Amino acid sequence: QVQLVESGGGLAQAGGSLRLSCAASGSVVSINTMGWYRQAPGKQREFVADITSGGSISYADSVKGRFAISRDNAKNTVFLQMNSLLPEDTAAYYCNFLPLRRYLEVWGQGILVTVSS
DSSP states (O other), X not given: OEEEEXXXXXXEETTOOEEEEEEEEESOOSXXXXXXXXXXXXXXOEEEEEEETTOOEEEOTTTTTTEEEEEXXXXXXXXXXXXXXXXXXXXXXXXXXXXXXXXXXXXXXXXXXXXXX
C-alpha cells in the first residue's frame, strides 16, 4: 500500500508562482510514474504532467512552458513548479502514483490551487 501526501497549494495572483509537492510512502516500487492531474469546478479531471522514475516527462499543452515537473527518487517525492499562473489554473490538484502493475495506482487527496486575476 502506497500513501501520498500533497503540500504546497494555496492562493496566488495571476502571473505568480506556486510549488506543489507529493511524497509517496509505504510499499513504493522503484519503477513508477508520478504525476499531477487537476479538476476545476464543474469540469472533469485532466492530466497536467507526469514523470517516470527514469526521468521521462510529459506535459499537457495548456501548461507547457509554464509548469515544470521534477522528482527526487531517493525521497519518492514529485514536485510541480507552477509559474505564470492563470486564473484558469484554479483547480484541485491531485497527485498520482502509477506503478507497472497499474491496478496498484494511487491518488492523493487533492490540494486546492486558487489563482486570482
